[in-house]
Amino acid sequence: MKVLIIGAAGMIGRKLTERIARDGCIGTMQIESVLLHDIVTPEVPSSKAISFQTRTSDLGAAGEAHHLLKERPDLIFHLAAVLSGEAESDFEKGYRVNIDNTRALFEAIRVVGDGYQPRVVFSSTIAVFGKPFPSTIDDDFLSAPLTSYGTAKAMAELMLSDYSRRGFLDGIGIRLPTICVRPGKPNKAASGFYSNIIREPLNGEEAILPVPESIRHWFASPRSAISFLLQAASLDTAQLGDRRNLSMPGLSCTVGEQIAALKKVAGESVAARIRREPDEATLRIIQGWPENFNTPRAHALGFTAESSFEQIVRIHIEDELHGKIQ
Amino acid sequence: MKVLIIGAAGMIGRKLTERIARDGCIGTMQIESVLLHDIVTPEVPSSKAISFQTRTSDLGAAGEAHHLLKERPDLIFHLAAVLSGEAESDFEKGYRVNIDNTRALFEAIRVVGDGYQPRVVFSSTIAVFGKPFPSTIDDDFLSAPLTSYGTAKAMAELMLSDYSRRGFLDGIGIRLPTICVRPGKPNKAASGFYSNIIREPLNGEEAILPVPESIRHWFASPRSAISFLLQAASLDTAQLGDRRNLSMPGLSCTVGEQIAALKKVAGESVAARIRREPDEATLRIIQGWPENFNTPRAHALGFTAESSFEQIVRIHIEDELHGKIQ
Numbered sequence: 062m063k064v065l066i067i068g069a070a071g072m073i074g075r076k077l078t079e080r081i082a083r084d085g086c087i088g089t090m091q092i093e094s095v096l097l098h099d100i101v102t103p104e105v106p107s108s109k110a111i112s113f114q115t116r117t118s119d120l121g122a123a124g125e126a127h128h129l130l131k132e133r134p135d136l137i138f139h140l141a142a143v144l145s146g147e148a149e150s151d152f153e154k155g156y157r158v159n160i161d162n163t164r165a166l167f168e169a170i171r172v173v174g175d176g177y178q179p180r181v182v183f184s185s186t187i188a189v190f191g192k193p194f195p196s197t198i199d200d201d202f203l204s205a206p207l208t209s210y211g212t213a214k215a216m217a218e219l220m221l222s223d224y225s226r227r228g229f230l231d232g233i234g235i236r237l238p239t240i241c242v243r244p245g246k247p248n249k250a251a252s253g254f255y256s257n258i259i260r261e262p263l264n265g266e267e268a269i270l271p272v273p274e275s276i277r278h279w280f281a282s283p284r285s286a287i288s289f290l291l292q293a294a295s296l297d298t299a300q301l302g303d304r305r306n307l308s309m310p311g312l313s314c315t316v317g318e319q320i321a322a323l324k325k326v327a328g329e330s331v332a333a334r335i336r337r338e339p340d341e342a343t344l345r346i347i348q349g350w351p352e353n354f355n356t357p358r359a360h361a362l363g364f365t366a367e368s369s370f371e372q373i374v375r376i377h378i379e380d381e382l383h384g385k386i387q
Numbered sequence: 388m389k390v391l392i393i394g395a396a397g398m399i400g401r402k403l404t405e406r407i408a409r410d411g412c413i414g415t416m417q418i419e420s421v422l423l424h425d426i427v428t429p430e431v432p433s434s435k436a437i438s439f440q441t442r443t444s445d446l447g448a449a450g451e452a453h454h455l456l457k458e459r460p461d462l463i464f465h466l467a468a469v470l471s472g473e474a475e476s477d478f479e480k481g482y483r484v485n486i487d488n489t490r491a492l493f494e495a496i497r498v499v500g501d502g503y504q505p506r507v508v509f510s511s512t513i514a515v516f517g518k519p520f521p522s523t524i525d526d527d528f529l530s531a532p533l534t535s536y537g538t539a540k541a542m543a544e545l546m547l548s549d550y551s552r553r554g555f556l557d558g559i560g561i562r563l564p565t566i567c568v569r570p571g572k573p574n575k576a577a578s579g580f581y582s583n584i585i586r587e588p589l590n591g592e593e594a595i596l597p598v599p600e601s602i603r604h605w606f607a608s609p610r611s612a613i614s615f616l617l618q619a620a621s622l623d624t625a626q627l628g629d630r631r632n633l634s635m636p637g638l639s640c641t642v643g644e645q646i647a648a649l650k651k652v653a654g655e656s657v658a659a660r661i662r663r664e665p666d667e668a669t670l671r672i673i674q675g676w677p678e679n680f681n682t683p684r685a686h687a688l689g690f691t692a693e694s695s696f697e698q699i700v701r702i703h704i705e706d707e708l709h710g711k712i713q
Contacts, residue, residue, distance in 0.1 A: 191629065201528060203528060203529045203530065205629070209549055219532070223532070227478065302519075303531070303533055304531050
């Protein structure tokens, strides 16, 4: 089986690539080759079983989507996106990358014809939902995003379902919870603190908490995110009917519960590295975000996530810190 | 106030134009000029108070949307669309007209800048909803369309909300029920019979009923549709928050109730002109359509529709038949 990963240089793309290189297969499907695409050159993992190629280009450039399909990949992960903050500050770029490039990819697939109908796994987001919403968001709740990022993702979801219904491709969109603990450096995204307050203390550094401990949000580990993508790649999409987009399972917990889990796993002294510094601007933004989901469709299909924040902390320590806490 | 009507040659566009010509105002707003746009030349009503102009062109042609804004209309009705059947049979045309042209219009408005922020009234549709749905669809039910037409309208709704949220325009999308009784000739649309079985008998002609009398659907009269548009043009959009799209009120009734109303208004002999000729293909299509809605948001804003099918029959007789039954 041939695989194409678009957005391979991003955090999720890199982890997905590593996992595929390690496993050599997805479910029962043997992987023969993987083309890694991004706007910056993706890293190639070492692998004997799989041939990895890279291509560095703008997916939206003329003919580029078509070129990426040259080998007729059986499976395409479309992970590339301009994220929330940038899509809000650069409106034109957000629409171009998040809508036009996605459509260019779907169109390039459609015009191949000849029965070509690859599985397309699309990474969507809980940002397709916007306030007001109930404390728990159900599978049939409307997409009414409050960002241009969420708008573009919701539009792409609609196209994914329509192109699938018409038989042009075999799509599945998965709405990822907030990924926690994000590896890497602290960033200034409004959501950054959810990971910072775990990652930095475990790393011997101070982290700033800008919101009250009562704030509740929806999480899954990076490991779960990769599992979702792989399961989406191999499941029988006939089970989806015409609704090709699914809210993924996750864990609803408060900041206080995050901190309690950190204490339990790493001790009081590590959790003491969190400094409270309330920030009204951050609070205002994150109060507009979902707190909890009910995801019976994903559960019925076998998708699962962590059931406690302790697990999420332990996964971070295993996967990013070689089991060691500073 | 300057008005632009895009899609002015269609059934709704013509009725809206006539109504504006007759009233000379919308709510408390005096109308100074109206530009009627369509791909075929729209009819110009006689009016002393209002200057009517027409422009016949493809909204999607380069620079065309920009040209339509030359006079900086304060109010824009965007009614132009490729309808359900054609958008399904000609995929490319459907996406081009229903998505690309709508975006071209929104973009042309955005790039004017200088605080230009016209009211944009967008005609959407209950085709943004697809099965499975509950027997009554609420205001927060997801858009999961089962046609390319519904997909494009749902995508346009998302853009309308996003462009409004960002202050580029002041949009309101209204999801029209199935318009009944449609004036004109019988057509072959799957929904055609809902109007045919009333219009044709009242006109002394036979009509074919292809489905059982138990089938339930969601209706409003053409007169209500025009009222919805006019009210959307003049209401205070601050009341909408960031959800700019609204399911309109309507009447849920069965085919049996339609026929009973026709009998009551026009007598047994008129209703006897309906011939039962079951058609499985039609039945399959219309069984995928909504049966009933609960529209508290629209009601709270003062939108109202007919409360009995008898009213709908009487409106047709008044507005289309000068009060006379054949």
